[in-house]
Amino acid sequence: MKTELVMQSRRKFIKQSLIAGVAIGAGVKPNSLFANEIKTQLTILHTNDVHSHIEPFADNDKKYPGLGGAEYRSTIIENIRSKNEATLLFDAGDIFQGTPYFNFFHGDIEIDLMNKMRYDAATIGNHDFDGGIETLARQITRANFPFVNCNYDFSGTPVAGKVHPHIVLQKGKIKIGITGCGVELEGLVPDKLFTSTKYLDPINSVQEQVNILKEKKCNLIICLSHLGYQYKNSKVSDIVLAQQTNGIDLIIGGHTHTFLDKPTIVKNNVGKEVVINQVGWAGVQIGQLNYFFEKSLRKKLSNTQTVIVDKKSIGK
């Protein structure tokens, strides 16, 4: 695994050198290339729909033999952190429900483990209501990391005031703005579990928060989403959210348990690229995105480079 990472960065370096060579050959001033030299790297790790899967699947499991397990996820996370201090770890919801750990310990073990793995933020999934709204409120209080959601109105419930519509994190020189959103609860979660929580339109709610994060001059804006990757009908999904908003750089998704081989890239409502990623469920995979930042005047100049330098990041 280590060698794989080194190999990747080496390949990337070779590609960049080749492009630089071509650019010089084509008469572009070498100075401008050096000015755009990559300055800083941010690593984003993410999980979704872990569903209380603390232990690995059994070795005789037909779909995920021996995969997953908190003790293995932790090693991966720590290895990556040790390579880059500027690493963030997120979860896109449905932390709870799926194994006896949740039935008997009501979310304590899941949150304790996420605290130990030093998650930076999480959003709320529909199954995070399964222990009832009091259990959700209690677990949010027990977490050492913030829960981010902007389209559930928790007024009058025990969760009120415990969830952030957005947060801003700083890693070195990079300011990261994070918002979050969740799926319609009516018809999905029994009423008695979400009580008076109101679902608000995610497109408007997220755009509002993204505008605030832009004003706060965030260098990267992330939405932790539990809307689901894509639907056959008109139901709002990560794809729809990406297409109908502007300002989001990355959507870390969940809910549909979608295993994406590569992140999907979608154009937003002003034609800019939005990256969407989701890594299945049960913690059998961890998603990793390495963002490279440079100081420049405009984003446009750099975006063309994204395409050239990193062909493999283009959605298929």
Add this chain to the structure above:
Amino acid sequence: MSKIYSNKVLIFLAALASFTACKTYYPVTHTDNLEKVTHQISPDKNIKAFYQPYKDSLDKSMKVQLATLSQDLMKEQPESTLGNMMVDILKVETEKYTKKKIDIAILNYGGIRSSSLAKGPLLIENAYLLMPFDNYLVALNLTGQQIQTFCDIIAEYGGWPVAGISFQIQNKKAINIMVGEQPLDNSKIYCTATIDYVANGGDGMEFLRPIPQIQTGVLYREAIMEYWKEQTKEGKQISASLENRVSYAK
């Protein structure tokens, strides 16, 4: 002259200042990677040590064998062996607890939370993994027309586990619906077993909300364990087969 010069310097400095102020960090490129979580990675001993006592206490009550599964079962759409095993238990156990003849049983596909079951011992843990929710067995008296609506929605979703009924999916609608050996009769009443989550309108079944429910007070998970134990007592293993209950019209 020197004054003009200093003005120029000021203008230049001001221009430079505004130029630098506009410069900010932009993400210019990204790479992505998937980290597969496998046994090949060395486990974090602290994490394992933290949850081991909870695992030990759970294992005592969870690693208890209730039955033996004679074959691997998979969860798939439109019909699957795991789905058939689950919905057959729903039908039999709801009949037992309501003391009513159940014509049809319907289970939401998303209500089955394991994607497969491996041949061999069936443990209490398996019942929790299949059905972690505290859902209850209920029965509803539905008209043939309501069954048609039910099946049409199921067809749109690509198939749910059903028992006592069969149909084909054509253009996201249910056709050739048979209840037992008979074609669906719109004027008849069919006693239908499901779980309270679905009966309360879950997974898009809002139309069921106003229909009175015949309650059992029995958790579906408990009923699964009950059925497994009963079969074992009768010297039987657990199995399931594909029976063309839900299929795509050719």
